[in-house]
Amino acid sequence: MLSWFGIVRLGLIQTGLGAIVVLTTSTLNRVMVIELAMPAILPGALVAIHYVLQVFRPAWGHGSDLGARRTPWIVGGMAVLATGGLMASIATAWMTTQPLFGIALAVVAFCLIGAGVGAAGTSLLVLLAKRTDDNRRAAAATIVWVMMIAGFIVTTVVAGHWLDPFSPMRLIIVSGSVSVAAMVLTIIGVWGVEGGSVARAQLVSRSSTRQPSFRDAFMEVWHEPKSRRFAIFVFVSMLAYSAQDLILEPFAGAVFAFTPGETTKLSGVQHAGTLIGMALVPLIGAVYPRSRVNLQLWTVGGCLASAIALLCLAAAAIVGPSWPLRETVFMLGVTNGAYAVAAIGSMMVLISAGDEKREGVRMGLWGASQAFAFGIGGFLGTLASDIARYVLTSAALSYFAVFASEAGLFVIAAVMAVWVHRAPTKDATQQQVFNLPIATVTEGARS
Template identity: 60%
Template sequence: MSGKRLGWFGIIRLGLVQTALGAIVVLTTSTLNRVMVVELALPATLPGVLVGLHYAVQVLRPRLGYGSDVGGRRTPWIVGGMLALSLGAATASLAVALMSVQPLLGIALAVLAFTVIGGGVGAAGTSLLVLLAKQVDPERRGPAATIVWMMMIAGFVVTATVAGHLLDPFSLTRLVAVSLGVAAAAFVLALIAVFGIEGRAVPALQESPQSPQPMPPFREAIRQVWGESRARRFAVFVFVSMLAYSGQDLILEPFAGTVFGLTPGESTRLSGVQHAGVFLGMLLVALACGRLARGRLGSLLGWTVGGCIASGAVLLTLAFSAFAAGSWPLRATVFTLGVANGAFAVAAIGAMMSLVNDGRAKREGVRMGLWGAAQAIAFGLGGLLGTLAVDLLRWALAAPTSAYALVFAGEAMLFFLAAGLALRVKGPAAAGRSPARGAGYAPVGGD
């Protein structure tokens, strides 16, 4: 691959891919979800299973990343993934419309569509992060992670707003038309974003000075990556931290309604308060990265560990708040939780981008795919386990307040465990080449 490094404009261009990805994902996981449950009066379990399926398919991320390692270029995988994602979203909207007249056939088509969606997210998302990691200077990785993730959230917001207006007055025909429009616009945006941004590369199946041995089969490649202590430890950290991170998503608003008596509108606004905190937490990491290079504010490791500890501490206070609902400042607590979550999440992504080059050469896609798969599995399990734990504890204790408190406390323990696991990531590199300057958890910018 060419030695061309991305400037801020190039980083923002690649961030548009995340914007496009977020636009399609919010349509399929939020809008179609609501239509199935409300307008079609189908069981809520159905969209839950479909969204879970799209996460389950992402266990293939290491194999998809391996494909980009073999070819030596990430752009074809980003474009192919976005094409699959766009086609999957269009098919999913058709499937929902079909459910109104042929439920079984519509469900079968939706299963196919969400399988394709999961594959598209895995292919595009994995290769995008690898491309960013390889072409962004170490001192810019923290801000780059912030920019890209905030642009993805912007995709959520813009699509939800625009599509919401276009869907009224609602009809299934209008739903299909809007979905097709969003999918087409997102794909075109992604094409524009990646056009000409990546240099030429030498396929890993050929002999080259950087890769003296041909690329091994996938099973051997994933075995080699799992044998790298940093890659393996980071995968475990990603799984545990994202399990804690996602476990709170589906229970925070019901908690606010059940324990604090908030109305649906008030609990929705509370979610907005949390997302505002997430934005602030991300910005704190981005603004600190200029000082990180001079060693003044620690490293990405410090932000990752600190974000996990802070998230755990706030979750413990949230658990305590259940017993003081009448006087507790819930909005301030949830905002603080958002700040801690945002700082942890973007620092972890920045660390992921730094560590992806740390180990055997020509394994970056497999390495990023391994971490992406760990994240996807954790997200799929987190929401399910969080809600299941609340239901079981409410049944066993006959006290919703105690049930929510125990679940929040359990999630706090997971965050504390994740902080310990993140500290274990720092250490000698595993078998393979030595870490590059600025790689891993060293302060951004190197010594």
């Protein structure tokens, strides 16, 4: 089983993955919309493409369940992701002189990004779940996600510094450097985690029994009430979470006149808030181990607080430059982080529920649900922004409408969190995950 040091090493992979993704989903879309004066729906569609590719996450998770090694999936997936990230920056630079050829290359690049994220991310989480003790799983998930957010912060701050004054060549150099760094972190993270003897023993054990088809395994997981409801909850809550992702930087550029470097740093402010929000949940659980605070309460509270933060962001669109935008974005990050870590903790506890070992399929199902939500959310967010701007003839009013709609989605997600809690279980001994005290999340960390 993994030690805490081993869990941190695996977290390096998530750090590298997040570093590449944050450049492609935040910085490149801002460059397309503001510097290249293209419609916001273009980066929205490109990001949606990379999420659509992640429909194969459950199948990749099933392959991880059946196979003996996950390291090749992780390393290979990261290599594909790094290549796609570099190609995306080249495509964006090419759009300045040959828009059609640049867009065509960007489509290919974002397909690679989607395949890389799905293969590497799903296999990483399956490996983390299978190689971590039960009492450490929730805390391990928190550590890995915090490291991913740290990757977001470092990347946005460093990239924001080197991107000003902006030029297409600078964009390519920065993106290439991030891709190389991500591959190095991946090699360090997986080195020696999967022993050859352990892998061979798993392969022999699995080959001695008839393994179910992917369809059978998927349907078994889908008919688990908590797994199914949790997948639906993940979709709705992540739809609310992601709809602002692709329009935040263009919003800061259009309404507050931020430069590319300033908007990239603004994303860093948001991710710093998310990091603090994530740390709050296990920290309070450690300080008050006997408190009645539980994952359900944190999930519901995080959703409602995120709705309030989005309403403040909507107000910022109306008030304009005099509004404290950085503070509002920081608050949004904190509330999103509290919600996310509670949901992640529930996910890691629930992953082993059921009669058979279906960790990969369950993680793939929830990962695909999240990917669909992010893809649809990003696309609908940019589409709604364009439509609202056309109808309302005002950038400020269009952003106000979009942010207010996202706040409503978070309220719906809060209600659905209770719905997940009330789901019946096939196994009477299965824990009510959303009732687990927060202290459970940090119990392993204190031992």
